[in-house]
Amino acid sequence: MVQINFFSERGDIGGNQVLLSHKDEKLWLDFGLSFKKTSRFINQLLEGRQLPKMRLQELSKQGIIPPTEFLQEPFRVLTSHAHHDHFGALFAPLEHNIKVELFAPEDTLALIKARMEVSAAGGLFGKAEVIPVPVEKKISISGFEVVPIVVDHSIDGSYSYLIFCPDGTCTYYTGDIRFDLTTSDQTLETIGEYADKVDVLVT
Secondary structure (H helix, E strand, C coil), X not given: CXXXXXXXXXXXXXXXXXXXXXXXXXXXXXXXXXXXXXXXXCCHHHCCCCCCCCCHHHHHHCCCCCCHHHCCCCEEEECCCCCHHHHHHHHHHHHCCCCEEEEECHHHHHHHHHHHHCCCCCCCHHHCEEEECCCCCCEEECCEEEEEEECECCCCCCXXXXXXXXXXXXXXXXXXXXXXXXXXXXXXXXXXXXXXXXXXXXX
16 A cells, blocks of 8 residues: 655645655655745745755754655655755755655756756756656656646646556645646646546645
């Protein structure tokens, strides 16, 4: 059976860190920074500035990353879009030389790279193994079958994901999604093709 762990507090904004686990197979859905937990270190108007370098244990103690036993290699992350609350905590495993495999469509990866290059984490993106995934096509990631679906959000390159798990269940992870533009009709139509297969909704 697939296990889903959420590493955020109730009512917390940002800090999206969701772990899907099935036996030895693990896949993170985003790995972002919590605005609340990082406010003492980061001015949100200058969100490109990253946290000062800290030991993993200290970052975990502050609740910025999960307990260190969850930072197993390879650290596979499926990223929904290039906002810091969805990818910003990646600096921690990268800075501490944990092998990171970063999955997302090409436009999302390009935006993450650009944002990291203009921040204090500029040299870290190159340490990740970056793996583009095709849009609206199924790809295998660590035993999970993943279908990216474009969604409307306040930044380009935003996606939701259908994740077909090794136990036969299907999880739909929305990422950040809004329904106020015409592209939403296409999104809903695509999601509708799979609606009867979805067992778990993570939004």
